[in-house]
Amino acid sequence: MDQLTHLLEGFSVALTPINLLWLVIGAVLGTAVGVLPGLGSAMAVALLLPVTFSLDPTGAFIMFASIYFGGLFGDSTAGILLNTPGNSSAIATTFEGHRMAKDGRAAKALGTSAMGAFLGGMIATTLVVFFAPYLVRLATMFGPAEYFALAAFAFVAISSVVAESVLRGLLALSIGLALAMVGIDGPSGAARFTLGLPQLFDGISIIVITVGLLALGEVLHVASRIHRDGAVTRVSAGGSPFLNWREFRKAFPAFLRGTSFGVPFGVIPVGGSEVPTFLAYGTEKRLAQRRGDTDFGGRGAIQGVAAPEAAGNATAGTAMGALLALGLPTSATAAMMIAAFQQYGMQPGPLLFERSADLVWPLLASLFVGLVILLIINLPFAAVWAKLLLVPKHYLYAGITLFAMLGVYAIASAEMDLWLVLGIGLLGFLMRRFSIPLAPVLIAAILGPLAETELRRALAVSEGDLGILVGSPITIALYSLMAVAIAFTLFQGLHARAAKRRALVDSVR
Amino acid sequence: MKKRIISIVVGVLTIGVFTAAAMDASASGSTASARSKLTIMAPAAPGGGWDGFGREAQQGLRRAGIVNNAQVINVPGAGGTIGLSKLVQMDGRDDMLMVTGAVMIGASVLSKTSESLADTTPIARLADDYSVLVVPAASPYNTMAEFVEAWQKAPGAHSIAGGSLGSIDHLLSGLLGRTVGITPSAVNYVAYSGGGEVLASMLSNTAAAGISGYNEFRDQIEAGTLRALGISSPERLDGVPVPTFIESGIDVQMSNWRGYVAPPGIADDARDEMVAIITELHQTDEWADTLRRNNWTDSFQVGDEFDAFLEEETTRVSDLIRELGL
Known part of the structure; x- marks a missing residue:
């Protein structure tokens, strides 16, 4: 157990008072930027990079590590309370989380999400410490054909559960694909749907789509109904963020399921934590249907918060492993941190553990300490955040609009993004008005480009030979799983219809 | 109770306003002399290569006391051309510098902006x-000559992974192809969004070869997970055990250079002042340290020399892009 001795040495460095101070500062900052819509931990790291040059490397890394996880703790807060997730990693948590908030269990939802983020991160980081060399092998097994299979699999696994009506679901999917297509096409360099505007060449940021569709769309929707819904039932902001034993027993398996989705995704660069969070959400929804759990999709189920949140942070945890052991940045924040490491003469990659052991182990140790501190900060804060719901609606939603616009402007200081977010917000309002589901839009916007680019890359490498798509055990396994899932859904559908018919016949008799 | 809510709201607002203020260090203000207040525009998102370059210069200028107040603003988008068109509109502003580099020439030719x-x-x-041009450790090719021989026989079967279309990586693949007798448009180039993804494609043995900045692959090359076949420098670099393309008999050299330009229409003495500021920066110990930390090669050029270089590069890149069929 060489790793254990190293790790303990790491703890002894990380737990000095001054390093703990950096850790706490990083945790608070990370949580704060995470809460604000549009601002993520990548930006926080980028802005703090020049500041940390005056720190010693250990202190700087420790601070980065806590910002990194802090952003993930904070990002679901606004989503749960106000249905306005600020980052794409929090979309999946929002669905059930906001339902729980509406049901008067806001503090509980926030507590669950903090617990999920903690457990997911903890398990993933432990795996990284002991099994990094094996985990990174997964990354070397994924080529474009495997990514395409994965994207196709995720499409099937997620889409079928998030839309109730097939027609409306497909409509939402095509809106998402159209939005994602805007911009210069990577493989060919052709401009698509850019109207000749250079501002659209880089495409529409997923943050703009998320904030517009979910945050502004919600604001417009609430505003349009303000005098129609009559006496609005007051959302209760009370409640304890801590789970009781019964709730914990419900949530715990979901935490683990979420983590198991998140862990492998951190190692393979498929665009961060959106895919695993959605997969985790989809699984919970399916399981709830099977159990006949009506809370899910109604009052809000604790599992629906627990699983995606754990998946998100588990992804972040193993992404750190891929970053350190392989030098492979699997998310925007990870890419930022590579730049930061290099500034200190620490080159993430195969030689890191030999060459910079004195920096790596304190960093890994501080990830653990950081998670504990974040949990301590976030659990009591859950109750405070929940009080935000006591602010009168008109002030609250005006505030959301302000922050949403500020956050979107902060991405690129581009005026164009503000017009885009307004337009997409209007779209979100209309979609709510005609009950077209929003989730498929986001799924399509995330998975669509992934599937397209990887398919074209696979075919470019194979010179057009379609055989490459089913040329490896991973692709075959994924397609088989997909076929089973489709067959199962069809069977279930037929079964349910038959049961309904029998019931009808019975009632006629 | 009510007081508490107000304090929460005020708290949240304060955080927001401060963050926003920090993000958008505004470019507005009077056109004071560049010595007292200099704004550096990084035409890329925070964290990108150009952003890092701008912030390094900002730190150097501040610490050495060359400029009283230096700020960095980010104007990302379309390979830097959004920033470029903003700069061109700032006609006559003499307290403004923009980070530029090899990538911007390609991007502005590609995006057909005016x-x-x-x-x-x-x-x-x-x-x-x-x-550098690298191959995975498992690749059958050990030298540039071996790779080129196989490449010439079957250009399509030897896909080359690199950064986005029009990037230095892409241009280099075309230039290498043309020099060894392969039509640039026949090069099977697979575009990725950056060095990290190119690395992933090498580790999974997806593409036959990959091109990226030497710094991004340095450790992988040392550890033996990637094999470097050639580097685009004019001669061997200190501490870089990789043969140049020229050594292997392929007359290709290309550098990913970085530098500064100012808005159009500024007075000659304002321009001289900016040149003096950057020259002073170049002489500081801080800058020497920056070069060392980032493993950059010093390529200081000002005045007519730099003008001529820019002109030459623009012609070369435009020709290449046409030949690549973009």
Whole structure:
């Protein structure tokens, strides 16, 4: 157990008072930027990079590590309370989380999400410490054909559960694909749907789509109904963020399921934590249907918060492993941190553990300490955040609009993004008005480009030979799983219809 | 109770306003002399290569006391051409510098925007780095000559992974192809969004070869997970055990240079002042440290020399892009 001795040495460095101070500062900052819509931990790291040059490397890394996880703790807060997730990693948590908030269990939802983020991160980081060399092998097994299979699999696994009506679901999917297509096409360099505007060449940021569709769309929707819904039932902001034993027993398996989705995704660069969070959400929804759990999709189920949140942070945890052991940045924040490491003469990659052991182990140790501190900060804060719901609606939603616009402007200081977010917000309002589901839009916007680019890359490498798509055990396994899932859904559908018919016949008799 | 809510709201607002203020260090203000207040525009998102380059210069200028107040603003988008067109509109502003580099020439030719680097006031070229051609450890090719021989026989079967279309990596693949007798448009180039993804494609043995900046692959090369066949520098670099393309008999050199340009229409003495500021920066210990930390090659050029370089590069890149069929 060489790793254990190293790790303990790491703890002894990380737990000095001054390093703990950096850790706490990083945790608070990370949580704060995470809460604000549009601002993520990548930006926080980028802005703090020049500041940390005056720190010693250990202190700087420790601070980065806590910002990194802090952003993930904070990002679901606004989503749960106000249905306005600020980052794409929090979309999946929002669905059930906001339902729980509406049901008067806001503090509980926030507590669950903090617990999920903690457990997911903890398990993933432990795996990284002991099994990094094996985990990174997964990354070397994924080529474009495997990514395409994965994207196709995720499409099937997620889409079928998030839309109730097939027609409306497909409509939402095509809106998402159209939005994602805007911009210069990577493989060919052709401009698509850019109207000749250079501002659209880089495409529409997923943050703009998320904030517009979910945050502004919600604001417009609430505003349009303000005098129609009559006496609005007051959302209760009370409640304890801590789970009781019964709730914990419900949530715990979901935490683990979420983590198991998140862990492998951190190692393979498929665009961060959106895919695993959605997969985790989809699984919970399916399981709830099977159990006949009506809370899910109604009052809000604790599992629906627990699983995606754990998946998100588990992804972040193993992404750190891929970053350190392989030098492979699997998310925007990870890419930022590579730049930061290099500034200190620490080159993430195969030689890191030999060459910079004195920096790596304190960093890994501080990830653990950081998670504990974040949990301590976030659990009591859950109750405070929940009080935000006591602010009168008109002030609250005006505030959301302000922050949403500020956050979107902060991405690129581009005026164009503000017009885009307004337009997409209007779209979100209309979609709510005609009950077209929003989730498929986001799924399509995330998975669509992934599937397209990887398919074209696979075919470019194979010179057009379609055989490459089913040329490896991973692709075959994924397609088989997909076929089973489709067959199962069809069977279930037929079964349910038959049961309904029998019931009808019975009632006629 | 009510008081508490108000304090929460005020708290949240304060955080928001401060963050926003920090994000958008506004470019507005009077046109004071560049010595008292200098704004550096990084035409890329925070965290990108150009952003890092701008912030390094900002730190150097501040610490050495060359400029009283230096700020960095980010104007990302379309390979830097959004920033370029903003700069061109700032006609006559003499307290403004923009980070530029090899990538911007390609991007502005590609995006067919009306503004180009020729519309700006060139100030200086400061630092270069070079690209390497690598193959995965499991690849059958051990030297550039072996790779080229197989490549010439079947260009399509030897896909080359690199950065986005029009990037230095892409241009280099075309230039290498042309020099060894492969039509640039026949090069099977697979575009990725950056060095990290190119690395992933190498580790999974997806593409036959990959091109990226040497710094991004340095450790992988040392550890033996990637094999470097050639580097695009004009001669061997200190501490870089990789043969140049020229050594292997392929007359290709290309540098990923970085430098500064100023808005058009500024007075001659304002331009000279900016050149003096960057020259002073170049002489500081801080800058020497920056070059060392980032493993950049010093390529300081100002005045007519830099003007001529820019012109030459623009012609070369435009020709290449046409030949690549973009």
